[in-house]
Amino acid sequence: MPESPLESVPEPPQGLDLERLRDHLERARPGTVAGPLRARLIEGGRSNLSYRLTDGVNDWVLRRPPLGHVLATAHDMGREYRVMTALSGTGVPVPETVHLDPGAEVLGAPWYLMAFVPGVVHRDAEVFAALGEGRVRAVGEALVDTLAALHRIDPAAVGLAEFGRPDGYLERQLRRWSAQLAASRSRDLPGIDRLHERLTARRPTSPAPALVHGDYRLDNVLLQERDGRDVIGAVLDWEMSTLGDPLTDVGLLVMYTELAGVGGGLVPAAATAPGFPRSAELVDRYARSTGRDAAELDWYVAFAAYKLAVVAEGIHYRFRQGRTLGAGFERAGTAAPVLIEHGLTTLKGH
Structure with a gap:
């Protein structure tokens, strides 16, 4: 997320109605907004939309689902809001949550507001490498240590005992992602059905369940x-x-590390920076930290x-419909074949 103040913009970005938003917040959270709202889209996301929002005094980030074609269960605002609220004060750093609107009356879709957290998201390898090998390695180690801290949290202790159904999790995940592929499949994808069949045939027995992030990687911190x-x-x-x-x-963290910089920009290149731990080092550090x-x-x-x-296919589908905001979506369609091949090659080793 950018740290610079918002510049004055002539009109709000697509997906926001700032007047309706302000009216809603004044009713639901009186005193939250101190003046007229300004906003701009935060570039770089490929799923939910994020906007930097300010009233000249306070700064927030608003999250909402993408425009147009949305895969079922893939853009759950309430889930994001609930888990971040529950994790506040734990060893896993999360933004402060402010307000959740589960309806579609204000923005045409559910959305939530959270406090703006200053900081840097690293996607570019050269920018990340400029930190130096020692600092880059320390970031990679902190990434693993934070994930281990998340997996050590007792869900019941933070009010998330009923947050999911861990029994049969991998089986349901395979069915879910297969269904989501069917919902956004607009072309032939050689190998993807074979990959799904092999994953189903070799599905392992899961260890003890934990809170799972679901998309944990360097550019999500x-x-x-x-x-x-x-x-x-x-x-x-x-x-x-x-x-x-x-x-x-x-x-997922290992896959993003191994494929850093490939896939038409869908997998950021930052993990190729000298000093970033290789996949085997990440796994070893996690295993030693958690005992898993x-x-x-x-x-x-x-x-x-x-x-x-x-x-990637969901993004490609929305891009072809003209329902994406920001740059880079035109390259998403090139990522799926690379990912399919990596999955099949990895399973051969397995």
């Missing part, structure tokens, strides 16, 4: 510099969080590639 150290100021994008198999988070067995992690890496291939 905000970094801050404190006393000469880089720390994670906030973990973002909780739309797919639930109770489930924690190794799905680890597999990662012997079958190749399956989880392949599953992560399958999920992201489905996400």
